[in-house]
Amino acid sequence: MDRAKLRELQSERLVKIVKYTYDNVQFYRERMDEAGVKPSDIKSIDDISKLPFMQKKDLRDYYPYGTFAAPLKDIVRFHASSGTTGKPIVAGYTQNDLDNWAEGVARCLTAYGATKDDILQVSYGYGLFTGGLGAHDGGQKLGATVLPMSSGNTSKQIMLMKDLGCTGLCCTPSYALFLAESIAEDPDTDIEKDIKLKFGAFGAEPWTENMRKELESKLRIKAYDIYGLTEVSGPGVGGECEYQDGTHLWEDMFYPEIIDPVTLQPVEPGQQGELVFTTLLKEGMPVIRYRTRDLTHLIYDKCRCGRTMVRMGRILGRSDDMMIIRGVNVFPSTIESCILEIPEFNGQYFVTVDRVKNVDTFDIDVELRPEFYTDNMDKMLNLKARLTMRLVSVLGIKPVIHIVEPNTIARSQGKAKHVLDKRQFKNE
C-alpha cells in the first residue's frame, strides 16, 4: 500500500474511532469537551493533534470498565498488565479486536519468514499476560502449528522442541537466552542435529543488539523483535522484517506519533521523542493518543523489504526519566549513548543535578576501562574534553565531567539508578 492510500485509510478510520469513543466512553468525552474538540472537527489524520491524550493513569483511574467502549456482552476476553503496585490495567477485547490482534501477530510472523509449515513453540506465559495467547492466536491465524508451551519447565521445553521439531520460538529474550544456555549444557541435545529452530519472536522486554547476536549464535536462528503493549492491544503492534533494521508498526491499525514529552507537540519526522498510539480499529477498549512513555524515533523511508509501513527505532528509555537542566530537556539515555561512543569509557555513569545561586549545576561521573587509567595526565584530560564536547554538541548544554576511580559508581541490578536530582522542585 503506498503511503497516500494508507493516509486515506488512516483518516477514514480515525474519524470513525473518535466518534465511536466520544459516544461510548464518558471520560474521554469529557476530555474532548474540556479541550473544546468535537468529533466533527476530526476530518483527517492531520487533525489528530487536536485531540487530548490518554495516559496510564487514566486507565487506572477509570478501572475496571470506565475506559471500555463496548458493552460487556460484546467483550469476549480480558487481559491485564502486570502492574507493579496497586490495581492492574485491565483490557477488554471484542471478537474483532482479537481477530485484528491475531492479524498483527500473523504479519510479524510472515515478516520473519514463517508459513503454515512452521511449528511455533509459544513459551510466553499464558494467562493474564498478553504474550502467550497473543502469539498463540497469531500463529493459528497464519495456519502454523502452535505448541502452547507457556513458560517454565525447561527440560520439557527442550524435549518437545526436539521431538516435535519446532521451527519458531516465541518468548521473552531473557527466557530465550536461558533456554539457549540450558540446551548448550544438556549432554543429550546437539543444537546442530537435534534442534530445528529457524527464527525467534522475542519481545515484552527491552533487549540489545548484543543479546540478538548471542541468541542468534547460540540457537542458530534469526532473532526478531516483536513489539506491543497491553493498553494498545498486545504483542504484534509491530515487528521486524528480515532486514532487522527497525520495527515495522502496523499503522493501519495502530497509528503512531512522536511527541515532545514537555511541550506535548508533535516533533519533526524522524526526531526522537515519546511514542504515542491511537488504535484505529479497537472496539473493546480503544485508546486515543495514548502516551506510552517509550522514547524512540520513527523512520518513514521505505524499507529494503518493500514494506511502506513506518519503522520504529530502538527504544532509548522512558520519558519519565527526563530532566530539565537550564531549560533543556536531557534524557539519561542520550548521555549514556554519548559515553558509549568513546571506547575508553566503560559506560558506567552517574549524573548529579543541583541548583546553586539559581543556576543548575550538571555533573557527570564517569569511569574508564581499567587500561586507560594511565600515568599520562594529558591523555585523561583529553578524554574528558572529548566527552564534554560530544555532550555539548548533542545536548546543547555543558556538563562538568569527572573521571572517577574504577568501581566507585554504584552498580545496581536491573534498571540502574543513574541520576540524583538535588533541586528542590521536580519536573512535573
Add this chain to the structure above:
Amino acid sequence: MIIDQLSIFLNNAVGRITEVTSTLSEAGVNLKAFTLSESSDFGILRIITDNNEKAVEVLKANYFAVNVTKVVYMELGDTPGALYNSIQKVSDAGVSIEYMYAFSTGDAASVVIRTEDIERCNALIEEV
C-alpha cells in the same frame, strides 16, 4: 638507569593518599619517593617503592587503579651542574620531558624523569 614507577589514579587525592600509604605499610612495602600531579578533580600519585610487585598486588586488591610506568632514574653526584647538563643534553636531542621530580635518599639526591622515549633518554643521560 631505567626503573619502574607506580602510578595510582586518585579522586579526592589528599584523603586517598593516606589510604595508599597505609595499604603499603601494612604490606611491608617501603616508599622511596612519591609525587602528586593534580588536575581539578583527580590526581595521579607516582611512587617508587622497594617492592613493586607486592605493592601492585596489594593496591589492586584494595581496588586502586594502579599501573607500572618506566622512568629514567639518575643519582645526582657532587658535581654542581650535573643535573643541568643532563637535562640540556636530553632536550637538545629533541626528547621532550613529560615530567620530572627529585627526591633524597639519605645523603644523596636522585631525579626521576618521564618521557615517551625512555630508552633514548636513558642512553643520553648515561653518556654524560
